[in-house]
Amino acid sequence: MDFSFSSDQQLLKNSARAFLDEHVKPAQVRLLWDDPRGESEALWKEMAQLGWLGLALPEDAGGSALGLVETAILQEELGRAACPSPYLSTVLAAMAIDRFGSPAQKSRWLPAVAGGGARATVALMERALDWSPQSIETRAEERGGKVALSGVKQFVPWAHVADVILVPALSGSTLAVYVVEASAPGVSITPLTSLDPGTRVAQVTLDGAAVAAEAKLPADALAFLLQRGAVGAAAEMLGAARRCLDMAVEYAKVREQFGQPIGSFQAIRHKCAEMLLEVENSHAATYYAAWALASGAEDGALAASVAKSYVSDASRKVCGDAIQVHGGIGFTWEYDLHLYFKRAKALEPLYGDAEHHRELIVRRVAS
Amino acid sequence: MDLNLSPEDRAFRDQARAWFQRNVPRAELKTLEERRAWHRTMYDAGYVGMGWPTEYGGRGATPMQQAIAADEMARANAPAPINGLGVGFIGPTIIIHGTPEQKQRYLRKILTAEEMWCQLYSEPNSGSDLASLRTRAEDRGDHFLVNGQKIWTSGGHIADWGILLARSDPGVAKHKGISCFLFDMRQPGVQVRPLKQITGSSEFNEVFMTNARAEKRDLIGRLGQGWEIAQTTLGFERGGNSMARVTRYASAFDRLVDAAKKIERGGKPLLEDPVVRAKLGNVYAEMEVQRYAALRVLSALQKGASPGAASSITKLSYSEFEKRYYELCLEILGPYGQVTDGGLEETTLDVDSSSGVRSSWAYAFLWARAGTIYSGSSEIQKNVIGERVLGLPKEIRADRVAKA
Secondary structure: OOOOOOOHHHHHHHHHHHHHHHHHHHHHHHHOOOOOOOOOOEEEHHHHHHOOOOOOOOOHOOOOOOOHHHHHHHHHHHOOOOOOOOHHHHHHHHHHHHHHHOOHHHHHHHHHHHOOOEEEEEEEOOOOOOOOOHHHOOEEEEEEEEEEEEEEEEEEOOHHHHEEEEEEEOOOOOEEEEEEEEOOOOOEEEEOOOOOOOOOOEEEEEEEEEEEEOOEEOOHHHHHHHHHHHHHHHHHHHHHHHHHHHHHHHHHOOOOEEEEEHOOOOOHHHHHHHHHHHHHHHEEEEEHHHHHHHHHHOOOHHHHHHHHHHHHHHHHHHHHHHHHHHHHHHHHOOOOOOHHHHHHHHHOOOOOOOOHHHHHHHHHHHH | OOOOOHHHHHHHHHHHHHHHHOOOOOOOOOHHHHHHHHHHHHOOOOOOOOOOOOOOOOOOOHHHHHHHHHHHHHHHHOOOOEEEEEEHHHHHHHHHHHHHHHHHHEEEEEEEEOOOOEEEEOOOEHHHHHHOOOOEEEEEEEEEEEEEEEEOOOOOHHEEEEEEEEOOOOOOOOOOOOOEEEEEOOOOOOOEEEEOOOOOOOEEEEEEEEEEEEEEEEEOOOOOOOHHHHHHOOOOOOOOOHHHHHHHHHHHHHHHHHHHHEEOOEEHHHHHHHHHHHHHHHHHHHHHHHHHHHHHHHHHOOOOOOHHHHHHHHHHHHHHHHHHHHHHHHHHHHHHHHHOOOOOHHOOOOEEOOOEEEEEEHHHHHHHHHHHOOOOOHHHHHHHHHHOOOOOOOOOOOHHHHHH
């Protein structure tokens, strides 16, 4: 048994850190916050060249055939940089197509994703604001060999830049996940402005949007998306939290009040110790879940729910406490802490909020 | 990263599981002698002192195997071995710092629990500030004369021997004047008084030493080396028990769920109440995170890493969790959680708290208060984490200023 990263995994982490430190500095993040698209085409192409977009995709699709642990490592680093990017939603959708899709769907989308030519997302929430399949109202109706989708999907990450959207919908009483091209007639996308400008969300309205009858994945893809999305979000939140912890500790060493560094005061030191505890536990939760899902362990789904619910609370606390340790400067726009604070917060309600995952846990362990 | 057990470890686990299933006592062990006999059975099968080197009677087992055995023990609801402090850290201290004569004289009887051991560290005025201890050990030529009082001595009332920290040189800085002794508890100058805790039970004692003797041959390490020895050995025990601890929490969780199915509020089982469900999901997640973290620590130990100050994170994490955990259990069970006798059968089921005592929810709830105080309080752990893990500046302390 080995909980530490292999040397290849550590190498991936180090190179991702080095790349993002150089290319996604806080100043770049701020530029993208002000950008209407909110993400950078050049950065996306570089991610493709680095092999990040195809990391978990098969080699014949231009990927590296690595697993969820490696994906989580990258996601943690992206969170640490508060990198504005549709990375999580894209690789999530691509992994589902790889797992559940037909050969035609795979050849249509996977090389495009791995090569940086396509972005993707998943539309998991509707007006019920619930993540369970029972809440889905979007209808799929057969119309002359095609399927027409009608419904409204809420808070869809990065829909405004997506080329393809995975849309769960009901045909009669049969649930499936439809593979919808964003350019199809009947698809309209209304971007929202929200707390973290580096995590864009939009409302997706489907008004008889036409897809080919075979452009769908089985209903099992839904749970797959929610579980892997939960772990990816947890990894990003973990990265944001560790960044905030590092900044708080460095600041506490140099900031002086009453003639001493504030880190010498127990009120500050104890807070930092609690933050470290939460970050280390979040690390254990995130990577346990990534490993369990990747290796097909029987508690993979449970671990994904544990990770999302635990890290949501932990990262909010850690990032918030980092602001508290900094005092006034941590509350200013020009200081970078809020980039990470907002990233962690923005991911809380996505891919199943903590309440939903806690309910999933109870269903599994207390039936 | 691969969290599967190796084939060897899996085989070891299966073997241990089968052994405990076959051998776990069916009847409750009531007397010390019965517990000693069970301890001896486990020792003979190789499940006590597993990490000790084979030359001293252990089996040189890996941290993983030790954790697996402890976990299987918890899974089988087996009574814990006795002499936990002796096997867990006093023996290893003797192995590292003791003379050949000390090893010969003490080690085997620690393992077999023929001689029971306790730890004589804390004093009424020296809790977190242990180095301020005042028990004196005066050099009287052929022995040391010991006078003072110790407190929070677990197992003191049944101990034959204790590991003692006492001040041998009051003239030097406080950390430097302390020595470490192996100390005979069965001598005229030693009086042990059980300390009644908030649980109503007495796992701890006060120990009064009046003109007692510590023999010269029983000094561990050098004179004045006591503090250093205590520092190196305090962290021994963490990690190996962490999986077993979570297994005990998990078995308590199953009992909690059973109770939540049977207890009704407003005509509906508690388990159908969305607020209760949210709490259960939350605490289960926290419990699982404890398990993942335990695996992570174990994996580091397995690779030969010394957790050092990072073991403070483990201790802080589980002891604070345990407090929240039993608070939540009692919250969910409501008044039933507080009944220690005479309630519903489902709600008075035994719970195995981390003290190793199987008792009521109320007991476990009360006992959880001890965990964040003993072996370095949560506040002390946070100081250690802050200073030694995060590298934050030391605080300016009155005792350091005075010496400067």
